Amino acid sequence: MSINGNYFAGVDVGSLAAKSVILKDGEIFATGLVPSGVNSVESGLNALNLALESAGLKQEDLTYIVGTGYGRVSAPYANKAVTEITCHAKGANYLHPTVRTIIDMGGQDCKAIRIDQDGAVVDFAMNDKCAAGTGRFLEVMAGVFKVELKDLGAIALSATDTVPMSSTCTVFAESETISLVARGEKPENILNGIHHSIANRIAGLFSRVGIESDVFFSGGVAKNSGMKSAIEQALKVTIVKPEIDPQLIGALGAAVIARNFSKKEGLWAA
């Protein structure tokens, strides 16, 4: 196995999950995904070690590491920190060069990102410090209905009707949901309403930055098929089918940037 400057890693420590991607000769070689703990240094290292183990590598084998996500500020293992906005842009562009718009839905943030043909960010917007309309919110809803998070989207898609959800705050939406259940509304119809209400909020975010095809959906919530479909309807677009787990896009972008940095170290150093 050649270990001469061929391995680059990206580590994305988000609010809910830590992700890592190792690139070898420009190909995705290994990945890791763990829940974020209270200690973000540890979470990042856990994700990185998971990828290293599956690849049979040691940290010293890595030429350059870029840290991203909320944990980027405390990532002593990384050579450089880059924001997740720049990383998601680069990751999506790397997989799908025709992508011009990205929706990243993670645990606590939702981001609308516009990029150019080089994967450079042209404009972006982020939801304002509120968990409504993010992964955390959907987790709370899965808890209310006592269903698995991974099944949430499919349940919403099986709905025969859409029960509108008026609350935009996690706390209020939870109690509103409970009263809708008590009123006899079907869970799948309520869930459908929740997904559409989130999608409409995302459409609001895009009113600030605009939309251009192709559209990519990244972050853990992109695995929710109900959310994907609701967003497609709200934005009137077709979302590109991801080639890899969309939750890894930030870490992938970080790894690509790590590779670019090591080629021209210092050029873009702040």
Next chain:
Amino acid sequence: MSVKTLDVIRKRLEERPDELRRARENGLKVVGWVGYNVPEEIIHALGFIPVRIAIGGDDRLVEIGARYASSKTCVFIREIVGAFAENQDPYIQQTDILAFDATCLQNYRAAEVIEYFFKKDVVVLAVPRNFHLDEAKEYFAHEANEFTRLLEERAGAPLDSARLAESVALYNDIRKTLKSIYTFQASKDNVISWEEVYDLIQAGDLLDKREYLSLLTQTLDELKERQHHPVIASDDGDCRIFLSGSLIPRGDRKLIGIIRSVGGRIVGDDLWSGILPHLDLDIKEISPAGVALGYLNRTPHAALPYLDLESDRRLKKLQERLSEFKAQGVIYHTLRYCDPFTFKAKETKNVLAKSGIPLLEIHTEYAGSDYEAMKTRVEAFVEMIKIKSEIAEEQGVLVDA
């Protein structure tokens, strides 16, 4: 190496509240003013000591303020109200009279609340909405006379024309010197930063005006000695940011600190707590109305509506200054419930986009809880600009080989 006069100014600021206290013991009166079109020269010429009350950044005071002003009041005004409720600010403690203007209706509201709850002696200057009409100017001239009359009553003497002329001359010198200093911060190999100039401008809200002018002159001399020909140009790797939007008063350094911490360099502003009020002030006639109209004829404050984008002098001024200071991006700061600036964010962004200048809106309040989220946005914006200029230079690290 830092500019030595700035240290003197910092020290003088520390001593200032005590100095004001002594001046009041000797019979002088302090007028605290809050607003955007208060003609300070009139206050000064009447023998009052003018002090601008503009503080921010303290969430605790905002909470206190919310007990008196509606929670839909902008955080700046809520903090001011909170500060009056608490009465701990050394400058608020030293004010005898308050002068407000009604440029922004929230400011006007603060005057009412402070007068009502804290029994302060408040004078208010009315400001016309349709400021560009001749009738509006006539109205404003009339209001300026009334404002002066109310202050004359409190001064116990009429406004003397010769003294007004002296005050206007002094303030004109201050504005001119500030503008010269301002050029230095944006230059290549600058010896003074925008942040330092910003603090220097705000020091003028508090210090004695004559002393302030001499300190500014000293600062300028020092700068000229160290940097003969300041040229406004980029240094390598600069990310030149222009700051616009709602005011950022003393005490609030959250956004400014974040911009610097992620590698951005502020090179200009059009903030009402910054250089903007000092620009384009042309007093054509030495009279209360003449001074007041000079104020109103500056680039108008955002609370005064321009209904037509094409004639909007604010946008034109902003664009001029962006090119003068070679800015690469605008960070547009909007305070929670500051509608005058928040409503204009989108159109400003669209207008600037046409000339290829990106704009990032940062909507915030004085709580520290959004620090990380703000930092991510500002950092991504700085990255975006840096990458853009690298790609432009065809040496982009983000372009795959």
